[in-house]
Amino acid sequence: MGCNACSWLRPLPEPIFFFSSSSFSLSSKHCTVISCSIVGPTNSSSASSTGSYSSRWHNPICRQPPSSYDNPPEIFRDWVEVQQPLASQDRFTVASYNILGDRNASKHKDLYLNVPSYYIRWGYRKKVLCEELMGWNPDIICMQEVDKYFDLRNTMEKAGYVGSYKRRTGGNVDGCATFWKPDKFRLLERESIEFKGFGLRDNVAQLSVFEMCKAESRRLVVGNIHVLYNPSRGEVKLGQIRFLSSRARILSNRWGNVPIVLGGDFNSTPQSAIYKFLSTSELNIKLYNRRELSGQRSCHPSQVLGVNSGSRSPLTIMDRLLNDSWSDEEVKVATGSADSHLVVHPLKLSSSYAAVKGSTNTREFSGEPLATSYHSKFLGTVDYLWYSEGILPTRVLDTLPIDILRRTGGLPCKKIGSDHLALVSEFAFSKSTEDVNLATSAVVAGAIAYREDVTLPT
Numbered sequence: 001m002g003c004n005a006c007s008w009l010r011p012l013p014e015p016i017f018f019f020s021s022s023s024f025s026l027s028s029k030h031c032t033v034i035s036c037s038i039v040g041p042t043n044s045s046s047a048s049s050t051g052s053y054s055s056r057w058h059n060p061i062c063r064q065p066p067s068s069y070d071n072p073p074e075i076f077r078d079w080v081e082v083q084q085p086l087a088s089q090d091r092f093t094v095a096s097y098n099i100l101g102d103r104n105a106s107k108h109k110d111l112y113l114n115v116p117s118y119y120i121r122w123g124y125r126k127k128v129l130c131e132e133l134m135g136w137n138p139d140i141i142c143m144q145e146v147d148k149y150f151d152l153r154n155t156m157e158k159a160g161y162v163g164s165y166k167r168r169t170g171g172n173v174d175g176c177a178t179f180w181k182p183d184k185f186r187l188l189e190r191e192s193i194e195f196k197g198f199g200l201r202d203n204v205a206q207l208s209v210f211e212m213c214k215a216e217s218r219r220l221v222v223g224n225i226h227v228l229y230n231p232s233r234g235e236v237k238l239g240q241i242r243f244l245s246s247r248a249r250i251l252s253n254r255w256g257n258v259p260i261v262l263g264g265d266f267n268s269t270p271q272s273a274i275y276k277f278l279s280t281s282e283l284n285i286k287l288y289n290r291r292e293l294s295g296q297r298s299c300h301p302s303q304v305l306g307v308n309s310g311s312r313s314p315l316t317i318m319d320r321l322l323n324d325s326w327s328d329e330e331v332k333v334a335t336g337s338a339d340s341h342l343v344v345h346p347l348k349l350s351s352s353y354a355a356v357k358g359s360t361n362t363r364e365f366s367g368e369p370l371a372t373s374y375h376s377k378f379l380g381t382v383d384y385l386w387y388s389e390g391i392l393p394t395r396v397l398d399t400l401p402i403d404i405l406r407r408t409g410g411l412p413c414k415k416i417g418s419d420h421l422a423l424v425s426e427f428a429f430s431k432s433t434e435d436v437n438l439a440t441s442a443v444v445a446g447a448i449a450y451r452e453d454v455t456l457p458t
Contacts, residue, residue, distance in 0.1 A: 073407040075415040081395040082356045087428035090215050091394065092184065094222065095138035096263030096385050097422040098373070099129055100412065101145040101174040111375040111419070114409035122148060128417035130155050136397060136424050140180045140210070142224035142263035147174035166192040170202035176224045176264075178206050185210040188219065188255065193247060199333060200239045203228050205264075207248055209255050218429050220391065221251045225264035234293025235326075235334035237267065237274055238285070238343050242336065245345035252388075259390030260347060261427065265420065267382050269295035270354075270368040278386060279351065282344040285334050290326055299380030305406065349386040352393035352425035361401040369399035374411045375419045385425045397424035 102122040105112070109120075118124055126148070133141060141161070146152065149165045156163060156179050167175035180187070189209040196202050205225040212218040225244055228236050248260050268274035272295030277283040285293075301307070332338040354367035364370050364381075372383040379402075387393065399421050405411070411419040 072414050073404050075400065075404070075413075077400065078398050079395050080356055080358045080398050082393065084392045084394050084428060086431050087392050087394055088431045090212060090218050090429040091426055092140065092212070093136070093138040093424060093426045094140045094142070094261050094263060094385060095133065095136060095422055095424045096142045096144075096224075096265075096383055097129075097133070098144040098226065098265040098383060098418060098420040099146060100125070100418040100420065101147040103147055103173055104145060111377055112410060112412075113376050115375075115412060119412045119414065125412055125417040126151065126155070128412070128415065130159070132415075132417060132422060134159055136422070138424055139184045140222055140261075141178065142206075142222065143177040143179070144224070144226035144265045145174045146177040149175070149177055152177070164190060164192075164206065164208070166194075166204045166206050168202050168204050169194050169196045172202055175204055176206050176226055178208055178222065178224050180208075180210065182213075184213060186213055189251065191247060191251065193244065195240050195243065198239070198243060200243065201228050201233075201236055203240060205240070205244050207244075207251055209251055209258070219255050219258040221248050221255070221258060221260045223248050223260065223262040223264070225262065225266070227265065227267045229267050231267075231294050231296040232291045234274065234288070234290045235285070235330045237294060238277060238283070238334040239336070241266070241274070241278065242334075242343055242345050245347050245349075249346040257390075259429070260349075260388040261391070262347075262349065262386040263384070263423070265383050267294060267296065269299060269380050269382060270364060270366050271295050271298075277343060277345070278349055278384075281346070281348060282342055284342055285326060285331065286341045290330060290334075296378070296380070296382070299378050301374075301376065301379040304379045305402075347388050349388055352385045352387055352427070353396050353399075353423065355393050356396045356425075358396070358398045362399050369421070369423075370402050371405055371421075372399060372423065373420045374405045374408070376410055379405070383420060383423050385423050387425075387427060389430075391427045391429055393425050394428050395426045397422070399423075 102125075105120050105122075105125075112120055130152075143152075146165065149163075149167075153163055153165075160181055160183070161179040162182050163177055163179040165175060165177045167173070187208060188211050191207040193205040193207070195204065203226060205223060207224075208222045210220055210222060223244055225240065227240050230236070244262070248262065252258050252260050266274070266278070268278075273283055273288045273293045275295075326334075326341075328338040331341060335341065335343040351368060353363075353369055357363065357367055358369075362370060368384075369381050371379050372381045373379070385396075408416075411421075
């Protein structure tokens with residue numbers, strides 16, 4: 001995908017830490033790579049890298065004048081709703097937020113050249129992040145790039161949440177954290193995935209099975225993942241997503257084929273082959289250059305904003321000149337087998353933001369946000385909330401127009417505590433077949449009664 005594939009320019013075809021409330025308890029089983037905790041009638045069974053920011057490009061956009069800091073744009077995010085006739089009244093909200101790890105913010109200062117230093121400091125950002133989240137009041141929160149978990153947990157507990165955490169393997173200090181409201185959801189099972197045990201780098205993911213406290217028949221699986229950053233390692237990204245989807249399906253089946261929500265930073269753009277894989281459940285990898293699978297290299301701000309529309313990253317030019325053939329090992333990492341060029345996952349997924357259409361000021365032609373992340377070397381969408389059959393999105397918190405993002409000079413800013421935007425979706429459990437039949441029967445009966453009451457003219 002080249003710069004002209006940016007759709008709004010031109011459309012183209014560790015230990016695990018868990019803290020529970022007193023209302024329920026967990027017993028833990030630990031596995032080498034996947035660790036599980038279960039409450040309920042079934043037993044747990046487990047079947048069962050790291051990205052860097054170093055390979056990025058020179059930023060030709062000049063530092064913005066200090067006056068832009070003194071007059072930041074107003075940040076307004078509106079809810080966009082959609083009518084769902086098959087939606088029940090059992091509803092819940094899920095947020096996904098890459099909160100920008102404190103170490104990454106300090107280590108990669110070249111990404112925040114236009115951001116005042118006090119907006120980068122963790123003390124300020126924690127306050128803003130929590131104000132954002134508490135204002136939206138989600139029932140379940142999936143966070144990525146968390147390296148101050150215990151600090152965050154203290155604040156989240158005061159706001160009525162409990163949480164679990166999985167730190168990345170290797171020498172990394174950040175990981176994924178999932179928080180939820182114990183008065184809204186009861187945790188039935190959890191599973192933490194260390195991808196390193198499967199040759200898929202040091203990234204991690206979390207899976208949680210929840211039950212609504214006031215509607216015990218309503219259960220769901222929630223996944224939380226931060227996919228490998230490295231734009232050149234598309235095979236690893238595919239392998240991580242494939243494995244997470246497979247484990248989510250296993251948990252869903254164990255608890256009665258319950259719906260699934262997968263949230264996270266997938267480090268892949270809406271025009272990418274990896275997005276196609278997520279949305280269609282399969283991908284023939286031989287049709288693509290492994291180094292271009294994620295689409296990330298076409299989202300430098302200078303390319304997206306047209307500051308230098310003819311420019312290309314030196315890495316991109318080099319990769320396109322190289323032979324893009326796949327080795328047997330790379331094929332195996334992506335598909336799970338060196339003999340298969342087709343990578344598949346077992347879920348039928350849709351994106352909540354693509355399903356709830358928004359304004360062309362904030363959305364691209366596919367319905368996805370124009371951007372969920374912005375710093376001096378990236379402007380584009382990599383964050384998603386995917387959902388399976390059994391639930392429907394009823395509203396989403398819209399993102400920001402490109403012109404507003406551009407006027408900030410880069411994220412974080414005064415009112416946004418990360419270099420990503422949080423995604424928030426409200427979901428409703430689908431009405432059961434019996435509910436739909438009853439509703440249909442009532443409509444038909446009403447129509448018949450109406451016809452009987454009306455005297456037709458002769």
